Amino acid sequence: MKKYNIGIVVSEYNFDITSMMLERAKEHAKFLDVNVAKIVTVPGVFDMPIAIKHMLKDSEIDGVVTLGAVIEGETEHDDIVIQHAARKITDLALEYDKPVTLGITGPGMTRLQAEDRIDKAREAVEACVKLLKALP
Numbered sequence: 001m002k003k004y005n006i007g008i009v010v011s012e013y014n015f016d017i018t019s020m021m022l023e024r025a026k027e028h029a030k031f032l033d034v035n036v037a038k039i040v041t042v043p044g045v046f047d048m049p050i051a052i053k054h055m056l057k058d059s060e061i062d063g064v065v066t067l068g069a070v071i072e073g074e075t076e077h078d079d080i081v082i083q084h085a086a087r088k089i090t091d092l093a094l095e096y097d098k099p100v101t102l103g104i105t106g107p108g109m110t111r112l113q114a115e116d117r118i119d120k121a122r123e124a125v126e127a128c129v130k131l132l133k134a135l136p
Contacts, residue, residue: 004062004132005037006125007055011068011104013044017114021067021103021121028122032129037061045070045104046081049088056096063099063128067121069114070106078107099131 006029010022022039029036037060040051045068055061066089070078086102093100103124105117 003033003035004129005035005060006128007038007040007058007061007064008036009040009042009048009051009055009064009066011043011045011048012041014069014071014111014114017069017111017118018067020118021069024119025065025067025103025121025125028125032125034125034129044068044081045085048085049092052089052092052100053096056092056098056100061098063101063132065101065121065124065128066103067124068104068106069117070104070109071111071114072106072108082107099128099135101125101127101131 008025011018026036038055042048042051048066052064055064070082072078089100101124103121105114105120
């Protein structure tokens with residue numbers, strides 16, 4: 001069976017949370033016998049699409065996992081960030097015909113809720129691998 005190569009795009013915004021998400025994602029990829037071929041750190045969730053696009057252009061990358069934590073602020077900025085990022089991430093997956101999974105928690109969550117959701121990174125890796133196995 002083919003060993004899959006995945007890329008991970010991780011936001012450095014709220015890096016105290018996302019760095020732990022990255023570690024959990026790498027551990028789970030190893031457990032699933034999937035190679036993390038490339039990791040790209042971007043300033044924030046809103047900045048992910050261009051990094052994702054570069055990864056998807058790489059024929060060696062089979063799928064991409066996104067990791068981020070969009071924590072509620074005093075304005076509705078968190079809603080705008082996640083809505084636009086999620087839409088573009090979906091568009092890129094369809095454009096390149098490769099899985100791109102949403103391991104981004106939020107919006108509307110507190111820092112404590114973000115900490116409680118660190119393991120969602122494992123679920124994003126799991127979803128990517130399941131999609132790779134399901135798609136021809």
